[in-house]
Amino acid sequence: QVTLKESGPGMLQPSKTLSLTCSFSGFSLSTSGMVVSWIRQPSGKSLEWLAAIDWDGDKYYNPSLKSRLTVSKDTSNTQVFLKITSVDIADTATYYCARSLYGYIHYYVMDAWGQGASVTVSS
Amino acid sequence: IQLTQSPSLLSASVGDRVTLSCKGSQNINNYLAWYQQKLGEAPKLLIYNTNSLQTGIPSRFSGSGSGTDYTLTISSLQPEDVATYFCYQYNNGLTFGSGTKLEIK
Numbered sequence: 001q002v003t004l005k006e007s008g009p010g011m012l013q014p015s016k017t018l019s020l021t022c023s024f025s026g027f028s029l030s031t032s033g034m035v036v037s038w039i040r041q042p043s044g045k046s047l048e049w050l051a052a053i054d055w056d057g058d059k060y061y062n063p064s065l066k067s068r069l070t071v072s073k074d075t076s077n078t079q080v081f082l083k084i085t086s087v088d089i090a091d092t093a094t095y096y097c098a099r100s101l102y103g104y105i106h107y108y109v110m111d112a113w114g115q116g117a118s119v120t121v122s123s
Numbered sequence: 124i125q126l127t128q129s130p131s132l133l134s135a136s137v138g139d140r141v142t143l144s145c146k147g148s149q150n151i152n153n154y155l156a157w158y159q160q161k162l163g164e165a166p167k168l169l170i171y172n173t174n175s176l177q178t179g180i181p182s183r184f185s186g187s188g189s190g191t192d193y194t195l196t197i198s199s200l201q202p203e204d205v206a207t208y209f210c211y212q213y214n215n216g217l218t219f220g221s222g223t224k225l226e227i228k
Contacts, residue, residue, distance in 0.1 A: 047158075047166065047209060049217040062217075096165055105171050108213040109156050113165035 002026035004036075004097050004114035011120045018084040018119060022097030029055055029077035033102040036080040037110055038071065040093040048093075052100075052108070053080055087121045094118050124149045124212050126220035134228045141197040143223045145210030150190050154214035157186055157195045160222075161206045169208075170195065202227060 004024040012018060020038070027034060037052040051071040052060045061069050070083040080097060095117050098110035105111060125148040135141050145155065153173040158166035168177045170186035173193060183198040197204055205227055210220040 046221050047211075047219040049219075098165075105175075105177075106154070106213060108217055109168065109171045109211075110166075111168045111177065113167070116165055 002099060002112045004099060004112060006095055006097050006114045006117035008095065008117040008119050010118065011122060012087060013123055014088050014121055015086055018082075018087050018091065018121075020082045020084075020095055020097075020117060020119075022080040022082075022114060024078060024080075024097070024099065024114075027099060029053075029073055029080065031055055033104065035100045035102060035107055036073070037098050037100065037108070038080075038082045039096045039098060039110070039113075040091075041096070041116075042093045047096075049108075050095075051082060054102070054107070089121050092119060092121045124151065124215050124218055126210055126212055126218055128208075128210055128220035128223050130223060131221065132224045132226070134226045135200050136228045137200055137202060139200045141200050141204075141225065143195040143208055143225070145188075145193045145195070145220050147191040147193075147212060149215065151193070151212045152214045153189060154212055155186075155188065155193045156211045156213070157184075158209045158211060158219075159204075159206045160209065166209065200225075200227070 008020040034055045038050040041047045053071045068085045073080045098113040100110045127146045129144045157170040160166045174186045207222045207224045
């Protein structure tokens, strides 16, 4: 069974760096074709894809946020991390990590999602 | 590519055939998916590549379309289908539509 779970600080101040962790089980990011993405959703609004990292360590970013984002993974291939620098109120959202499998559906079609981590940016 | 979903709110009766629309600002080349998001939950993949039903999704859900215009159809609306539905294109960049909220009348 594939499960993902996001964790984060809950609340942080403007200008700080947001650090999020995605812990998953039921698959390994070392498996060929495996991809983990980060997506966020402000309350009551639509979704925004942020970044992805794949089995080969290749990383892809939303062009509009690229300068502020860093995605990485741990050496055991069971966790993925996202850092967002210089946060402001507009970064307040629920942050999801999600899995996709290249060669199964599509590199960027997420078929399993975590429950989401709520992040509030406030002074 | 920008995606425009319509209507933003849809109210229908149990058993109704329901059609949700998603229109792209450019050709999407059938690289379109549909997600269902129930209140307080994560999105759930329903349809990918325009008309491929994800494993485990009831057959009352179907997708169609081409070019810039795509449709999600629920053949017989069930109470558990109350949710917001998002279309998502992965042809050129990655973008989600603004969503259609589906309610039971």
